[in-house]
Amino acid sequence: MLKYALLGFLSYQPMTGYELENHFRSSAAHFWHTRLSQIYMTLRDLETDGWVVSTVEAQEKRPDRRVYELTTAGKEALHVWLAEPLTERSLVKDTLLLKLFFSAAAGKRAILKQLHIQRDLHRAQLKLYQEDAHALAQQQVAIQPALARDALLWESVRDFGTKFEHLYVEWLEETIQKIESEFPETS
Numbered sequence: 001m002l003k004y005a006l007l008g009f010l011s012y013q014p015m016t017g018y019e020l021e022n023h024f025r026s027s028a029a030h031f032w033h034t035r036l037s038q039i040y041m042t043l044r045d046l047e048t049d050g051w052v053v054s055t056v057e058a059q060e061k062r063p064d065r066r067v068y069e070l071t072t073a074g075k076e077a078l079h080v081w082l083a084e085p086l087t088e089r090s091l092v093k094d095t096l097l098l099k100l101f102f103s104a105a106a107g108k109r110a111i112l113k114q115l116h117i118q119r120d121l122h123r124a125q126l127k128l129y130q131e132d133a134h135a136l137a138q139q140q141v142a143i144q145p146a147l148a149r150d151a152l153l154w155e156s157v158r159d160f161g162t163k164f165e166h167l168y169v170e171w172l173e174e175t176i177q178k179i180e181s182e183f184p185e186t187s
Contacts, residue, residue: 002034002042003051007070007078010052012147014069017043027154030129030161043068051077100175108183112176119172126165129158 021036046052051074141151
């Protein structure tokens with residue numbers, strides 16, 4: 001999937017690996033994570049496949065930078081991937097749910113500590129979706145008005161994130177209350 005995400009970002013404009021990581025971090029990282037090393041490795045593979053080309057740009061007093069650009073074959077590959085319908089439900093891995101499932105032996109205090117930490121983390125993510133993510137999309141459209149259609153879809157994804165985090169915080173608060181009132185202390 002990373003290769004298609006990179007093709008998607010490069011469909012907006014040519015970028016360096018570092019710029020791709022920054023775009024990822026400010027947008028897609030909320031629902032799909034990657035590391036800079038994975039980005040560079042995937043870019044090399046995409047170049048080998050002929051889906052991107054790179055050029056080296058000299059810079060004064062800084063190392064040269066390699067800029068990647070989508071090829072016609074890369075655009076076609078992206079369009080084919082985007083047109084393929086998803087016929088299966090995406091499975092979610094959630095470490096907290098797995099830990100909570102087996103946490104009875106950890107004791108009430110440890111469970112509550114973990115739940116409070118996660119509630120704070122999800123509240124912070126909810127705040128980010130509600131404030132920062134929307135502003136970033138609007139800034140990008142101001143710079144590149146041709147991305148207005150894309151921004152509509154970005155907004156839909158941000159709305160999903162907001163609703164997901166709101167639900168997750170609500171579930172955590174209910175679970176905390178349940179553990180505080182119903183979970184027996186261990187002896």
